[in-house]
Amino acid sequence: MTADAERRARAALTRAIEPGDEVGGGWLRRYGAVEVARRLAGTGDPLPGVSARRWTGLRSRAERMSPEADLALARGAGIRFLCPGDPEWPAQLDDLGDARPIGLWVRGTPDLRLWALRSVAVVGARACTEYGAHVAAGLAADLAARGWIVVSGGAYGIDGAAHRGTLGRGGATVAVLACGLDRTYPPGHRALLDRIAEQGLLVGELPPGDHPTARRFVLRNRVIAALTRGTVVVEAAVRSGALATARRAGRLGRAVMGVPGPVTSALSEGVHELLRDQAVLVNDAAEVIELVGAMGELAPPRRGHVVPRDLLASAAEQVLAVLPARGARHPRDIARAAATTEDEAIGRLYELHSLGFVERHGDGWQLTRRMRDGPDRARHGA
Structure with a gap:
C-alpha cells in the first residue's frame, strides 16, 4: 500500500462516512482506509458492526466517491487534504480515538x-x-x-x-x-x-x-x-x-x-x-x-482603580481612617483612635492637609468636603 493510495482512499471516504462516525473510525483502525473504501465500493464482504439497512445506505453514499476529481477540484481552489501521519497533521486530534477525522x-x-x-x-x-x-x-x-x-x-x-x-x-x-x-x-x-x-x-x-x-x-x-x-x-x-x-x-x-x-x-x-x-x-x-500557556505565564495580580489615598504611607492612612464622616476631632482623640502619639498624629494631619485630605477647624481636624462626599471615601469605607 502506498501513501498516495491511502490518501486517495481517505479523500474518497470523506464522501461516504459522516464526520465523527466511530464505527467507521473503527473500520479504519482495523482494516485501513484502502480496504474500507474497497468494501464500500462493492468489492468484498460487508464490514461488521452495522445493520444491513445501514450498510446499504453507506454503499449508496459510496457511489459518490471520486477521490481524483475531489482532489483536483480542491487543488484548483487552493485546498489541500491532510491525513493522519502527515507532517502537518495535528497529533492532538488523535485524542478523539475512533471519532478522529478521516x-x-x-x-x-x-x-x-x-x-x-x-x-x-x-x-x-x-x-x-x-x-x-x-x-x-x-x-x-x-x-x-x-x-x-x-x-x-x-x-x-x-x-x-x-x-x-x-x-x-x-x-x-x-x-x-x-x-x-x-x-x-x-x-x-x-x-x-x-x-x-x-x-x-x-x-x-x-x-x-x-x-x-x-x-x-x-x-x-x-x-x-x-x-x-x-x-x-x-x-x-x-x-x-x-x-x-x-x-x-x-x-x-x-x-x-x-x-x-x-x-x-x-x-x-x-x-x-x-x-x-x-x-x-x-x-x-x-x-x-x-x-x-506554559508554566510561569501568570496573569498579573488584579487591582482595583487606584485613588489618591492608595498612595499614602500606612501611618498617614491610619490617621485618615479614624477621622469621622462629619464633625471635627481633637488631635488627642485622633491619636488615641489611631494607636499613636499626639505629636505623631499632628505631624500626619499636617501632611494630610498639604495633600488636600483634611482641614483644620480651631483645635480640631476634619475631612475636607471632597473626602466627605467624594468617591474615594465611599470606595474605601472611611
Missing part, C-alpha cells in the same frame, strides 16, 4: 500543526448581544497580540466577532467549518471567510461541494475542542453548541473557561451553568493564557 481539507498557507500547538477556541452564541460581541472581539484581539491563535467556527455572533477581533489586530485565526471549503456558509460571511483564508486557515472534514447540516455543526465542534489548548465560552444559552464544544474539551483534558455575563440574560445561563459545573471564570486574555 482527514482534513485545509485552505490557507500556514502550517496547521504548528498553529494548533498554541491555539485557543473562542466560541459562543450566534444570536449574541452587543456585550458578547464586544467581549469576544476584545478577548480574541488580546490573545492575538500575545501570539496565540484564535480558533472558532466561522458562524454569526460570537464566532464572527472572535475572528474579526483577531484579524483586526493582525493576528492568526482558524475557522473550522461544517461544509466543503469551496462553499460559503453562512452566506453573509463570504468576505470574512475569504479574509481568514488569506490571513489564516479554513479547516473542514467535508469534501468540496458538501453542504452543512445541523448534525454536522454539532460534530464539527469536537474538532474545535480537540485542536486547541482550551475553549472559552462567551455567551451561550443552556442548550448550545458552544457548551457542547466546551464539555468535549473538558473530556479531552483541555482547559474549559467561561466569561460571565448579566444574570438577567438568557445568553448568560449556559455559561454560568458551565462555570458551576467545570469551567474556570476568566475576565481577559491574561487569565486565559495563565490556564493554557
Whole structure:
C-alpha cells in the first residue's frame, strides 16, 4: 500500500462516512482506509458492526466517491487534504480515538500543526448581544497580540466577532467549518471567510461541494475542542453548541473557561451553568493564557482603580481612617483612635492637609468636603 493510495482512499471516504462516525473510525483502525473504501465500493464482504439497512445506505453514499476529481477540484481552489501521519497533521486530534477525522481539507498557507500547538477556541452564541460581541472581539484581539491563535467556527455572533477581533489586530485565526471549503456558509460571511483564508486557515472534514447540516455543526465542534489548548465560552444559552464544544474539551483534558455575563440574560445561563459545573471564570486574555500557556505565564495580580489615598504611607492612612464622616476631632482623640502619639498624629494631619485630605477647624481636624462626599471615601469605607 502506498501513501498516495491511502490518501486517495481517505479523500474518497470523506464522501461516504459522516464526520465523527466511530464505527467507521473503527473500520479504519482495523482494516485501513484502502480496504474500507474497497468494501464500500462493492468489492468484498460487508464490514461488521452495522445493520444491513445501514450498510446499504453507506454503499449508496459510496457511489459518490471520486477521490481524483475531489482532489483536483480542491487543488484548483487552493485546498489541500491532510491525513493522519502527515507532517502537518495535528497529533492532538488523535485524542478523539475512533471519532478522529478521516482527514482534513485545509485552505490557507500556514502550517496547521504548528498553529494548533498554541491555539485557543473562542466560541459562543450566534444570536449574541452587543456585550458578547464586544467581549469576544476584545478577548480574541488580546490573545492575538500575545501570539496565540484564535480558533472558532466561522458562524454569526460570537464566532464572527472572535475572528474579526483577531484579524483586526493582525493576528492568526482558524475557522473550522461544517461544509466543503469551496462553499460559503453562512452566506453573509463570504468576505470574512475569504479574509481568514488569506490571513489564516479554513479547516473542514467535508469534501468540496458538501453542504452543512445541523448534525454536522454539532460534530464539527469536537474538532474545535480537540485542536486547541482550551475553549472559552462567551455567551451561550443552556442548550448550545458552544457548551457542547466546551464539555468535549473538558473530556479531552483541555482547559474549559467561561466569561460571565448579566444574570438577567438568557445568553448568560449556559455559561454560568458551565462555570458551576467545570469551567474556570476568566475576565481577559491574561487569565486565559495563565490556564493554557506554559508554566510561569501568570496573569498579573488584579487591582482595583487606584485613588489618591492608595498612595499614602500606612501611618498617614491610619490617621485618615479614624477621622469621622462629619464633625471635627481633637488631635488627642485622633491619636488615641489611631494607636499613636499626639505629636505623631499632628505631624500626619499636617501632611494630610498639604495633600488636600483634611482641614483644620480651631483645635480640631476634619475631612475636607471632597473626602466627605467624594468617591474615594465611599470606595474605601472611611
